[in-house]
Amino acid sequence: MLPVDAAQKAGSSPMRVGIVCPYDWSAPGGVKQHIRDLANALQDLGHDVSVLTPCEDESDLEPFVVSAGRPIPVPYNGSVARLSFGPVSAARVRRWVRDGDFDVVHVHEPASPSLSVLACWVCDGPLVATWHSSSERSRAMSAFYYLLQTAMEKISGRIAVSEKARQTLVENVGGDAVLIPNGVTCKQFEGGEPFEGYPRPGRTILFLGRIDEPRKGLQVLLHAMPKIVDRFPDIRLLVAGPGDVDGLRASLDPKVAEHIEFLGLISEDDKVRAFKSADVYVAPNTGGESFGIVLLESMAAGTPVLASDIEAFAKVLEHGSAGALFENENSEDLATQLEQLLADDARCLALRAEGFRRSREFDWASVARDVVRVYEAVLQPGVKVEADFSGQVFGRFG
Amino acid sequence: MWVAIGIVVVLALFGVYLASTAGRLDRLHHRVDTACASLNAQLLRRSTIAFELAMSGELDPAASLVLADAAIRAQENDGDPVDRAQPESDLTKAIIATIGSREAVDLLFATESGTTLGNQLSSALHRTAISRRFYNDAVRACRAVRRQHLVRWFSLAGHTPMPQTVEMDDEVPSGFEGR
Numbered sequence: 001m002l003p004v005d006a007a008q009k010a011g012s013s014p015m016r017v018g019i020v021c022p023y024d025w026s027a028p029g030g031v032k033q034h035i036r037d038l039a040n041a042l043q044d045l046g047h048d049v050s051v052l053t054p055c056e057d058e059s060d061l062e063p064f065v066v067s068a069g070r071p072i073p074v075p076y077n078g079s080v081a082r083l084s085f086g087p088v089s090a091a092r093v094r095r096w097v098r099d100g101d102f103d104v105v106h107v108h109e110p111a112s113p114s115l116s117v118l119a120c121w122v123c124d125g126p127l128v129a130t131w132h133s134s135s136e137r138s139r140a141m142s143a144f145y146y147l148l149q150t151a152m153e154k155i156s157g158r159i160a161v162s163e164k165a166r167q168t169l170v171e172n173v174g175g176d177a178v179l180i181p182n183g184v185t186c187k188q189f190e191g192g193e194p195f196e197g198y199p200r201p202g203r204t205i206l207f208l209g210r211i212d213e214p215r216k217g218l219q220v221l222l223h224a225m226p227k228i229v230d231r232f233p234d235i236r237l238l239v240a241g242p243g244d245v246d247g248l249r250a251s252l253d254p255k256v257a258e259h260i261e262f263l264g265l266i267s268e269d270d271k272v273r274a275f276k277s278a279d280v281y282v283a284p285n286t287g288g289e290s291f292g293i294v295l296l297e298s299m300a301a302g303t304p305v306l307a308s309d310i311e312a313f314a315k316v317l318e319h320g321s322a323g324a325l326f327e328n329e330n331s332e333d334l335a336t337q338l339e340q341l342l343a344d345d346a347r348c349l350a351l352r353a354e355g356f357r358r359s360r361e362f363d364w365a366s367v368a369r370d371v372v373r374v375y376e377a378v379l380q381p382g383v384k385v386e387a388d389f390s391g392q393v394f395g396r397f398g
Numbered sequence: 399m400w401v402a403i404g405i406v407v408v409l410a411l412f413g414v415y416l417a418s419t420a421g422r423l424d425r426l427h428h429r430v431d432t433a434c435a436s437l438n439a440q441l442l443r444r445s446t447i448a449f450e451l452a453m454s455g456e457l458d459p460a461a462s463l464v465l466a467d468a469a470i471r472a473q474e475n476d477g478d479p480v481d482r483a484q485p486e487s488d489l490t491k492a493i494i495a496t497i498g499s500r501e502a503v504d505l506l507f508a509t510e511s512g513t514t515l516g517n518q519l520s521s522a523l524h525r526t527a528i529s530r531r532f533y534n535d536a537v538r539a540c541r542a543v544r545r546q547h548l549v550r551w552f553s554l555a556g557h558t559p560m561p562q563t564v565e566m567d568d569e570v571p572s573g574f575e576g577r
Contacts, residue, residue, distance in 0.1 A: 149422075153422070153429070153539060154425070156429055156432065157528070158535070174542075175538065176534070178531060361576050373521060373528055374528055376525055377436055377440065377528040377529040378532065380435070
C-alpha cells in the first residue's frame, strides 16, 4: 500500500497555472469574465496563476495579467474578430511560457485563430483547453482543420462549459470533454442595498436583457402584464437592459406603460441592487440559452426566480424546486404562475432558501475545484510546460 | 530528364509526408503514454484511500470488509489499466454499495477524520473518471491515425502495440456529486 500522505501530497500541492485568453482584456465579454473569475478562484485555492491575453489598454491590469500586445481586427467567419497572431505574438507566447515555469497551461476557445491556438502550437507539456461557444462549424474550420490539427492533438484534457459547447467540440474536432459549467461569484451578490424606495409594498418584478432581442422574451412578459396589473394594481416592472426604449414605450398600452420603469444598461453593482429591489426576477427567454448564469446570480442575491421552462433553465432550477417555471412563450401561464408566487409568501421564502443553496453549488470556489481536478489528471510529475521548437515549420515533425 | 526530376520531387514530397505523419503518430503515442500513467496513478490513489477508509473505523464492520476486499483486489493486479478494468469496476461497485448514498456520505462528513477521508476519496473518484475519459480520448485519436492505409503499409507505428481503451465502471456515486 502506498502511504496516503505521499499520494495526497502528489495530488493537491499548489500549482503554477498559465491561462491564455483569446480576446481583448480591455473589452467586456463572457470568456474574459470567466477567465478573470477562474484566475481569482484558483488563487484563493492557493495556486499561482498568470494570464496571457491580448490587450488594447495596458494600463491598470490586474497583477496576474500579462499583455501579449494589441489585438488586430480581421475579418473571420463572417464578422470582424479582434485577435492576436503572427510571429511577434508567437514570440511573446514562447517567452511567457519560458518565464512562467508552468505545471499546466490552460487555453480557452482553442479552435479560433487566436493566441490560444498559438499557445497550443508553442507549448509542450500538460495542456488543458476549454470550449465556450456553441458555434456552427465554420467553412474555414471544415476545409482547413488540417492546419489546426497538430495544435489540437497536443491538448491532453478538454473541458466544455455547456452540453451545447460539448456537442460543438464533438462534431467539429472529435473526441470528448469533461463538462464543467460556468461559475457564479456568489459573494458579489450577497451585499448591496436595494434602490431607494424599494422594496415596495405594491410588489416589484425584474427583467434583465436586451429589450429588442426576441430571444430574451420581454414581449412574452409584456403580454402577461395586463392580467398581472389587474391582480396587483400597484405592481412595478423594472426593465434593465439596452435597446430602443422610446420606440418600445410608444408601442405600449399606456395602462401597462405606467407600471414599467426602464433602467437602460446597468452596471454590475446596479445589477445587484436591482435584484435586491425586486420580489421576483422573471426570465422569459424563449431559447438560445445554454446555461442561465443570471438565474444563479438572482438566486445568490436571494431573489426568487420565475423562468421559462426551456431545458437549460429547468435544469438550473432543478425542475421547479429551486425556482418557479412557466410554459415557454405562454404569457397566460406566466401571469398565472407569477400571481401565485407573489401571493404566496411561504413559497417565496422556501424558493429563496432553495435558490440560495443551489447557487452555492455553482460558486466559483466549487467550479475551480473541479477545474483543478482536471489539471491534476493531466499533470506529469516533474514535468513543466516548455516552449516547443520542434516542428514549427509544419508543426508536424518530431 | 524532366520526368526523372519530377519523380524525384514527388518521391521527396512523399517522404516528407511520411516523416511528418510518423512524427504526429509519435506525439499521439506519447499522449497515450502520459494519459495512461496518469490513469494508473489515479486508480492507485483511489484504491489506497478506499483501503484507508475501510481501516479507519468510520464505517460499520461489514461495509469495511467489503470495501477493504475490493480495494486489495484492485491493487493486486498491477498491470495496465486495460487488464485491471474488472477489479477496478468491482471497487467502484463496492464504493457505491458501502458509501455511495447521500445519507452515508453525510454521515461520513459528520466527523472531522471522516471529512478528511471523505474529501480525499471524493477527489480520487472524480479524478479517476476524468483521467479515464482523457485516456480514452487519446487512444481514440491515436487509433484513428493508425488505421490509415499509409500508416499500416509503411508500418509507421513500428512495433508499438495498438493502444486499447479502458472500459470500466467509474461512476461517481450520487452521494459524492458536487463534493
